[in-house]
Amino acid sequence: MNAPGTGENTPELVIISGMSGAGRSTAAKCLEDLGWFVVDNLPPSLIPTMVDLGARSQGAVPRIGVVVDVRGRRFFDDLKNSLADLDSSGVRRRVVFLEASDDHLVRRFESVRRPHPLQGDGRIVDGIAKERDLLRELRGQADLVIDTSTLNVHELRAKMDAAFADGQEPELRATVMSFGYKYGLPVDADLVVDCRFLPNPHWVPELRPFTGTSEEVAGYVFDQPGAKEFLDGYSELLRLVIEGYRREGKRYLTLAVGCTGGKHRSVAMAERLTRRLAEQGVDTKVVHRDMGRE
Structure with a gap:
């Protein structure tokens, strides 16, 4: 495999x-959350091929x-050659090396009750x-070394x-x-909002055929006592939660909003x-899981 050529499309x-x-x-x-295309456990000999394919993606x-x-x-010895090929072709590359102390690594393996991949019949x-x-040699060549011993x-x-x-x-992405x-809680919900405290438009004959996306139903719902106040209050609470999620590095939020049938209030x-x-x-994107159910 020839070394990948450089150009404006070289990743x-x-x-x-x-x-x-x-x-x-x-x-x-x-890296995935930052928009990178990430491949796990790729044989080092295939790294130049991956870069070449990325360059061809225009x-x-x-x-x-x-x-x-x-x-x-068994492929690790090929890494040195692959890095040399990339360097000779001018590909911009960085190596991130993660390490931790022996004590911390032992505790982590013991906590998940899994063997170290190289311990064989020996100890962790x-x-x-x-x-x-x-x-050892790769660590010496790394552009960024991060010791995670005391990091969460x-x-x-x-x-x-x-x-x-x-x-x-x-970026933080949210799904509402x-x-x-009556159809069950969404299993992937991070936060759940219960709208069953509001009167149900289902019991208003002229509104029953419509859904909460219609102006008629939405107007009815937000004309009820407490509806607008709840929207304002919960929006402020979400502002605080979102600020915290961003500080803690959380990238995805699923907010589940429920009512009895999932058609009107929610x-x-x-x-x-x-x-x-x-x-x-x-x-943010909105999904109405049960709106089409009878």
Whole structure:
């Protein structure tokens, strides 16, 4: 395979490696949330091929992240050659190396009750020692070394954001989902809003055939005592929650808004909350899960 050529469509490349249990998966997920195309456990010999394919995408894949670890250790010797090929062709690439102290790594493996991938019939510390020896040269070549011994997930995300977010605040995306309690709670909901305290338009004959997306039903719902006050109050609460989510590195929010059947009150409230979130700069979409059910 020839080294990838350079050009305006050649993608930026980040290689994530380091010690098992040090947070490679979290770092990779952070890049994904920042819009990078991330491939986990790619054999190092295929990295130039991946960059070449990205270049041929005509700018559709501008940034590629590749996770290289000891699960692919039979290919690991190829990494040096792949990096040399990339460097000779002028590809912009960076290596992120994640590490942690032996004590912290041992505790992490013990907490999930999983063996170290290199320990074989030995102890966890034996596997860690083998991995450190295997990765020593790569660590010395890394552009960014992050010691996660005392970092939690949010702090590691913050470090990745600082290095790769290009000075822009990572985007928070929200899904506002209306639903009917009689069909069950959405399993992926982060927050749940109950609109059953409002009178049900189902019992108004002229409104029953319509849904909460209609002006007639929405007008009825928000003319009820407490409806507008609830919308204003909960919107303010969401503002505080969103600020906290952004600080903690959370990228996705699912807000479930429920009423009995998921057709009238929850739909109207979900539509209004979607507008309020959009006004706060949140990339928001609305989904009406049960609106079409009888």
